[in-house]
Amino acid sequence: MSFTPESLFDELAALPEGRSLPPVADWHPERSGRIDITIDSHGNWHHEGALIRRPAMVKLFSTILRHDEDGYCLVTPAERLLIEVEDVPFAAVELAARGAGLASELLFRTNVDDYVLAGPQHALWVKDPLDNPRPYIRVRGGLNARLNRAVFYQLVDLSQVIDGAHCVYSDGERFVLGPA
Structure with a gap:
């Protein structure tokens, strides 16, 4: 769909x-x-x-x-x-983005149809960004989702290089994806 x-x-x-x-x-x-x-x-x-x-x-x-x-x-x-x-309970399987810069909003859909807007309450981070990048987002109550490969590539395409790092903004927060 x-x-x-x-x-x-x-x-x-x-x-x-x-x-x-x-x-x-x-x-x-x-x-x-x-x-x-x-x-x-x-x-x-x-x-x-x-x-x-x-x-x-x-x-x-x-x-x-x-x-x-x-x-x-x-x-x-x-x-x-x-x-x-094995890792985290959910997978982020879809990403919708709108806006630009600080006004950007990144909305993720999980494999169980939870919708999560990255921001102050729903942090976005990447474990081991140099060797084996594994991107995650906080969903709710200590439960996280790992971004699938396609969603991560889409996120990297949306990123901008700031101070030598790939970064995205959502809901007023800046998230570092890894070195440029």
Whole structure:
């Protein structure tokens, strides 16, 4: 499905304020355990080694995901189940950009249809920018997304060189992608 950045920004602006998410930070169930769910480095969810092929199920699970000191877990009011995450739980799969310079806005869509505007609340950073650049964005509540290759290349194309580094602006913040 194709879109223009302006139409996407307009569509999102018309939605009610934020997607309603369960208050997982407030849930502290007594029952806890582990479930054989793994999120691979591309943001794909697996159960007992098999890819979960139902996008609606993955989206539902993503709404009850939390990152605690001992790892990632699925949380309900009744129980907390640890899962395995190879890198980060989400992948940024699409980027819409509008504006220029300090007035730029960079809007990312994740593989679970969360929309994230890079800025003060949603930092953008690159791990190991010289040898093996891995770009990330903060999604919500300590949960991050890794930008897929196409999105990262698009971001680099939008960058400008400032003080010897590739940089982008979004929502008034400057983010360094790596050396020029």
